[in-house]
Amino acid sequence: MPSYEHVLPPAAAAEGDPGAPVSISTPFASSLHWRHHARIEQRVVGQLLQTLLYEDVLPYEAVAGPEADIAGTMLFTLTLGKRRYRVSGWQCHSFQLIRLAHSTLVVEGAAGSPESVSLQRFIEDLEVALGDVAIQPGFVNELTQTLIKDVQSSAWPVPFNETPQALDADALEQYFTDAHSYHPCYKSRLGFSLRDNQRYGPEFAQPLRVGWLAVPKRLAHQGAVSGVALAERVTKDAGPRVLASLDDYLVQRQLARDDVVLMPVHPWQWENALVAALYPELANGEIALLGEGETTYTAQQSIRTLAPRESDKPYLKLAMSITNTSSTRILARHTVTNGPIITQWLQRLIDTDATAREAGFVILGEVAGVALDERAFPDTRYNDVYGKVGAIWRQNIGEFLEDGERAVPFNGLSQFTRDAEGAPAVPFIAPWVERHGLEAWTRQLVHVATLPIIHLLFAEGVGMESHGQNIVVIHRDGWPLRVALKDFHDGVRFSTSHLARPELAPALEPVPERHAALNRNSFIVTDDPDAVRDYSCDAFFFIALAEMAIFLHRHFGLDESRFWAMTAEVIKAYQRAHPQHGERYRCFDVFAPRWEVEALTRRRLFGDAAPQVKHVPNPLAAFAPGEEAAC
Numbered sequence: 246m247p248s249y250e251h252v253l254p255p256a257a258a259a260e261g262d263p264g265a266p267v268s269i270s271t272p273f274a275s276s277l278h279w280r281h282h283a284r285i286e287q288r289v290v291g292q293l294l295q296t297l298l299y300e301d302v303l304p305y306e307a308v309a310g311p312e313a314d315i316a317g318t319m320l321f322t323l324t325l326g327k328r329r330y331r332v333s334g335w336q337c338h339s340f341q342l343i344r345l346a347h348s349t350l351v352v353e354g355a356a357g358s359p360e361s362v363s364l365q366r367f368i369e370d371l372e373v374a375l376g377d378v379a380i381q382p383g384f385v386n387e388l389t390q391t392l393i394k395d396v397q398s399s400a401w402p403v404p405f406n407e408t409p410q411a412l413d414a415d416a417l418e419q420y421f422t423d424a425h426s427y428h429p430c431y432k433s434r435l436g437f438s439l440r441d442n443q444r445y446g447p448e449f450a451q452p453l454r455v456g457w458l459a460v461p462k463r464l465a466h467q468g469a470v471s472g473v474a475l476a477e478r479v480t481k482d483a484g485p486r487v488l489a490s491l492d493d494y495l496v497q498r499q500l501a502r503d504d505v506v507l508m509p510v511h512p513w514q515w516e517n518a519l520v521a522a523l524y525p526e527l528a529n530g531e532i533a534l535l536g537e538g539e540t541t542y543t544a545q546q547s548i549r550t551l552a553p554r555e556s557d558k559p560y561l562k563l564a565m566s567i568t569n570t571s572s573t574r575i576l577a578r579h580t581v582t583n584g585p586i587i588t589q590w591l592q593r594l595i596d597t598d599a600t601a602r603e604a605g606f607v608i609l610g611e612v613a614g615v616a617l618d619e620r621a622f623p624d625t626r627y628n629d630v631y632g633k634v635g636a637i638w639r640q641n642i643g644e645f646l647e648d649g650e651r652a653v654p655f656n657g658l659s660q661f662t663r664d665a666e667g668a669p670a671v672p673f674i675a676p677w678v679e680r681h682g683l684e685a686w687t688r689q690l691v692h693v694a695t696l697p698i699i700h701l702l703f704a705e706g707v708g709m710e711s712h713g714q715n716i717v718v719i720h721r722d723g724w725p726l727r728v729a730l731k732d733f734h735d736g737v738r739f740s741t742s743h744l745a746r747p748e749l750a751p752a753l754e755p756v757p758e759r760h761a762a763l764n765r766n767s768f769i770v771t772d773d774p775d776a777v778r779d780y781s782c783d784a785f786f787f788i789a790l791a792e793m794a795i796f797l798h799r800h801f802g803l804d805e806s807r808f809w810a811m812t813a814e815v816i817k818a819y820q821r822a823h824p825q826h827g828e829r830y831r832c833f834d835v836f837a838p839r840w841e842v843e844a845l846t847r848r849r850l851f852g853d854a855a856p857q858v859k860h861v862p863n864p865l866a867a868f869a870p871g872e873e874a875a876c
Contacts, residue, residue, distance in 0.1 A: 278396070278397070278400045279396065279400075280400065280666070281396055281399040281400060281668065282396050283361075283362070284347075284348065284399075284668070285392060285395045285396050285399060286362055286363070286364055286392055287347045287348055287350050287362050288347045288395070289364055289388060289391055289392045289395070289429065290347075290350060290362050290363075290364050290367050291332060291345045291346075291347030291350050292345075292347065292426075292427070292428075292429045292431070293367070293388065293429035293846070294330065294332065294345060294350075294367075295334070295343055295344065295345045295427075295429075296427065296428075296429055296845065296846035297371075297846060298321065298323075298343050299342060299343040299859075300844045300845075300846050300847045300859055301859070302375075302846065302847060302850065303323055303325070303371075303374060304323065305321055305322065305323040306321070306322045306323070307319045307320065307321050307322075307336060308320055308322075310333050317335060317336075318333050318334070318335065318346075319333070319334055319335060319336055320332075320333055321333070321334050321343075321345065325367070325370035325371060325373065325374045326369070326370040326373040326374065327354065327355040327370075328352055328353065328354060328355075328360070328366070328370055329352070329353040329357075330350065330351075330352055330353075330367075331350075331351050331353070332345050332346065332347070332349050332350040332351070333345070333346045333349040334346055334349075335795075335799070337791075337794075337795050337798075337805060338794075338798075338804075338805035338806055338809075338864060339790075339791040339794045339795055339805050339808075339809070339864050340787055340791055340842075340861040340862060340863070340864060341861065341862055342791060342795065344795055344799075350362055352366075364388060364389065364392055368380065368385055368388070375850075378850065378851065380850060381849065381850070381852075384430070384571075384849045384850065386433075386435065387430035387433035387435060387568070387571060387849075388429060388430060388433070390430075390432075390433045390434065390435055391429070391430050391431055391432045391433045393439070394432050394433070394434055394437070394439075394442050394446070395424075395431075395432045397439055397442060397443065398422055398432070398442070398446060398448040398449070399422070399668075401443075401448055401449055403420070403663050403665070404419060404420075404448075404449070404450040405419075405420060405450075409662045409673060410673070410676055410677070410723065411651075413556075413643075413651060413652070414642050414651070414652035414653060414654065414717055415543070415545070415552040415556075415642075416450075417653055417654060417657055418447055418543075418544075418545040418546050418552065418654060419447050419448060419449075419450040419543060419544075420657075420663075421546065421654065421656070421657040421660050421673075422447075422448045422663070423660050423661075423669075424546070425570055426659070426792060427788070427845065428570045428571070428845050428846075429846060430569075430570055430571050430849075431570060432569070433568060433569055433570070433571075434446070434548065434567055434568075434569050435567060435568035435569070436513075436517065436565075436566060436567035436568065437513070437567060441513055444513075445511075445512075445513055445544055445548065446544065446548065447543070447544040447545055447546055447548060450543055451543070451544075452541045452542070452543060452554070453512060453541070453542055453543070453544070453551070454512075454537040454538055454539075454540065454541055454542070455509040455510060455511060455512065455537065455538050455540075455542065455551070455561065455563065456509070456510045456511075456512060456515050456534055456535075456536065456537050456538070457483050457487045457491075457507055457508070457509055457510070457534070457535045457536065457537070457538055458507070458508045458509075458510055458519075458532055458533065458534055458535065458634065459491055459494045459505050459506075459507060459532065459533045459535055460505065460506050460507075460508050460532050460617070460634075461500075461504065461505060461506075461531055461532070462503070462504055462505060462506055463618075463621055464526070464531075464532070464617060464618060464621045464622070465506035465508070465615060465616070465617065465618055466578045466581065466582060466615070466616050466617070466618040467506055467581075467613075467614065467615040467616075468581070468582045468584075468585045468586065468613065468614055469585050469612060469613035469614070470585045470588055470589050470610060470611075470612045470613065471589060473585075473612045473613055475613045475615075476502075478559075478612075478613055478638060479507045481558070482509065482538055482539070482540050482558065482561070483507060483509075483535075483538045483539065484538050484539025484540070485539070486536055486537075486539070487507075487535045487536050487537070487538055487539075490533075490535035490536050491505070491507065491535055494533050494535065497530070498530065498531075506615055507535075507615075508615050508616075508617075508634055508635075508636060509538065509561060509563060509636045510563065510564075510634060510636075511549065511551075511563040511564070511565050512537075513565060513567075514563065514564060514565050514566060514633070514634075515534070517566065518566040518633055519633060519634065521629075522626075522629040522630055522633050523630070523634075540553050540554075540555070540558060540561075541553070541554045542554070542561065545560070546654065546656075546714055547562075547574075547714065548565065548567070548569060548574070549562060549563050549564070549565040549567075549574045549576075550562045550563075550639070551563065552641075553641070556641055556643030556644075557641070557643065557644075558641060559612065559638040559639055559640055559641055560609075560638070560639040560640075560641060561636060561637075561638060561639075562576070562611075562636065562637040562638075562639060563576070563635070563636050564576035564616075564632055564633055564634055564635040564636070566633060571845070571848075571849055573632075575631070575632030575633060575635070576614075576616060576632055576635025576636070576637065576734075577616070577631065577632040577635065577757070578616040578617070578618055578619060578632075578635070578754070579753075579754040579755065579756055579757060580635075580734040580735050581614035581615065581616040581635045581636070581637055581734065582614065582616075582754040583734055583735075583751075583753050583754050583769070584611030584614050584637050584733060584734035585610075585611055585612060585613060585614060586751045586752070586753060586754075587611070587733040587734065587737055587751060587753075587769075588608065588610040588611045588612065588733055589751075590749065590750075590751040591608050591610075591701075591707070591733065591737075592608060592610060593749060594701070594705050594707070594746070594749070595608065598700075598704065598705075600700060600704065600823065601697075601700055601704070604696050604697060604700060604727070605726075605727045606693075606696065606697035606727050606728050606729070606730065607642075607645045607719070607727065607728070607729035607730070608729065608730050608731070608733070609639050609640045609641075609642060609717070609729050609730070609731040610639065610640045610733075611637050611638070611639050611733055611734055612638050612639070612640060613637070613638045614635070614636060614637045614638070614734070615635065615636050616632075616634060616635035616636070617630050617633065617634040617635070619631045619632075619757075627759070631759075637734060639731060642717055642719075642729055645719070645729060646719065649721050649722075650719055650720065650721050650726065651719075651720060651721070652717050652718065652719050652720070652729070653717070653718050653720065654713070654714060654716070654717055654718075655694065655713040655714075655715075655716035655717065655718055655728070655789055656712075656713030656714050656789070656792070657673060658673065658674050658690070658713075658718065658793060658796075659713075659792050659793055659795075659796035660672075660673050661673060672796070672800050672801075674686075674723070676723065677720075677722075677723025677724070678801060680722065680723060681723060681724055683797070683801050683802075683803055684803075686723070686724070686725075687797060687803060687808065687811065688811050689724065689725050690718070690725045690793070691790070691808070691811045691812050691815060692725075692815050693718070693725045693726065693727050693728055694716060694718070694725070694728050694785075694789070694790070695785075695790075695812055695815045695816065696815065696819065697709075697728060697730060698711055698781055698785045699815070699816055699819055699835070700819070701781075702777070702778065702781050702829075702833050702835075703819070703820070703823070703826045703829050703830060703833060704745060704823065704826055704829075705744065705745050705746065706739055706740065706743045706744040706745050706777065706829060706833070707737055707738075707739050707744070707777075708737065708738040708739065708776075708777040708778065708779075708780035708781040709730060709736065709737055709780070709781055709784070709785070710732065710735075710736035710737070710738075710780060710781075710784040711730055711736075711781070711784050711785045711789065712784040712785070712788040712789050713788060713789040713792060715730065715731050715732045715736060715784070716728050716729070716730060716731075716789060717729040717731065735767060735769070737769055738768070738769055738770075738771060738776065738777050738780040739769070739770065739771075739777055740770070740771050740772055740773065740774050740776075740777055741770065742772070743774050743777065743829070743832060743833075745826075745829070753769060753770065756768060756769075774832050774833060775841070777833065778832075778833040778834070778835065778837075778840075779840055779841050779842070781833075781835075782835060782840050782842075782863075783840070783841075783842045783843060786812075786835070786840075786863075786865070787840065787842050787861065790808075790812060791864075793808070794808040794809065794864075805864070806864070806867070809864040809865055809867075809868065810868055812865065813836075813865050813868030813869075814868075816835060816836075816865070817868070817870055820870065835863075835865060836863070836865050836866055836868070836869035836870070837863055837866065838862065838863055838866045839860045839861060839862055839863060839866075840860070840861055840863050841858050841859070841860055841861075842858065842859055842860075842861055843857065843858060843859075844857040844858055844859045847859075
């Protein structure tokens with residue numbers, strides 16, 4: 246059995262040579278690696294503080310700030326233990342979100358003397374303020390690792406010389422490094438060493454190849470969209486060397502090709518999780534590592550999703566036993582199975598609906614998937630193997646671009662370009678706004694992004710988890726044309742009785758009881774229509790659009806209420822044009838005065854014994870058409 250030490254290329258050096266080894270002393274070897282430390286520590290503490298204030302964990306005072314700007318600056322003040330924290334920020338119109346200017350955060354000691362911003366001291370002060378509520382050590386570790394890894398990535402040279410707006414969607418996945426703007430553990434990547442982070446983190450844009458396992462069919466689970474030949478797909482990605490090793494394996498085991506399933510594995514997963522989890526089968530030869538494949542990939546923002554260098558090949562999403570933004574990134578058997586099922590269902594809904602076809606939006610279909618079947622292993626090994634080997638093949642955005650079109654991740658629209666030192670420079674969208682005009686560009690973006698979400702909700706009864714990382718904007722010279730939606734294996738929600746076409750409802754692989762017990766928010770089918778509406782509203786309106794509204798207000802002067810008026814008009818225009826969905830407009834009332842959203846930091850602090858949610862005011866409510874909502 247080959248070792249990955251022999252088959253994987255070494256990580257590239259900073260100069261970009263894919264064959265140059267990286268010195269073990271590279272991370273934080275000199276003071277240059279720490280030059281962004283103060284800025285990033287202020288961000289980590291400020292982002293954590295921001296969520297604690299918004300989610301009603303800590304009391305605070307907020308008064309009009311000394312400087313009045315277009316965003317209406319407030320001064321937020323609170324006392325934790327013996328220290329006083331002051332920071333400028335905004336009580337936003339959008340869901341009354343709080344956004345803090347992290348760079349303005351100042352700390353005063355007991356005598357009013359200034360102190361440096363320190364994550365460790367803030368945690369100590371927070372523990373005092375919370376009293377009997379103990380902060381989970383895992384949460385503290387996530388925050389610390391976020392700080393360290395963001396410092397590390399910020400010291401890395403910008404990997405592209407091109408104008409950022411000219412980069413393709415996959416390159417932009419490496420260019421945008423700000424990550425989650427709300428979750429305080431936005432770059433924790435628990436499980437990654439600093440070397441791992443440099444080798445596999447998206448900001449570093451290092452090429453990698455995946456390994457391939459031969460797994461007996463009795464231990465495997467697989468699925469694909471009708472018409473997709475999974476074996477053919479695997480053959481193209483694996484390449485001749487892996488297939489030659491497979492032939493040797495089949496001869497040695499006296500098996501036919503159909504008796505075996507090939508499964509790609511991330512090199513980090515092999516090195517850190519799989520040898521220990523599968524050593525009985527590896528030792529007796531039942532499962533074999535065949536070597537690395539031919540296809541070269543780079544990591545996308547989610548880390549475990551890999552973009553091929555060739556745009557005609559699909560993206561590959563792999564199981565990884567790391568934790569990022571407080572979620573473990575495994576791929577469970579039922580999700581891998583459901584991805585192609587949901588893809589076929591959604592595509593059928595789109596293909597058989599004239600409005601959806603005219604809107605032109607795209608779904609990046611999850612066309613095939615494979616995973617270990619945990620049911621085939623002894624129950625004592627459930628935790629060792631569950632979700633540890635899994636892969637989903639997703640259609641490439643390049644398949645859907647016409648001449649002159651490019652694509653950009655939606656969450657990148659509210660980020661900054663970077664200067665030569667890696668620090669934020671100017672808004673990424675600035676040239677596009679200048680070229681097309683703020684009002685016209687915003688209206689077009691809101692239209693193309695909102696239409697598919699509300700169509701699937703209203704016309705079909707399907708909620709989509711379309712936050713900014715799950716939407717790709719297709720544009721020409723910065724002018725938004727349409728969007729592509731992705732991530733369906735666990736990113737849709739519906740109530741069968743509230744579907745417009747329940748006869749087409751997919752027969753899904755059920756969520757295992759143990760999985761549901763560990764993650765009560767991980768479900769697709771529900772009897773509660775509000776849960777369907779809130780699923781779309783939380784991800785799309787509360788996260789994706791609110792971030793855009795706040796960004797445009799702060800950096801371009803567009804009033805947030807104007808942004809939401811544009812959004813409401815898209816929704817009301819759709820409702821006027823399609824009165825046949827009237828019952829569903831009332832059932833899935835997106836103009837309701839308040840929505841329920843997940844309180845991410847409260848969940849990490851206080852656990853899941855009780856649902857950690859927050860009811861937020863809906864900025865669309867002011868533009869409601871006047872009908873009373875009822876279901």
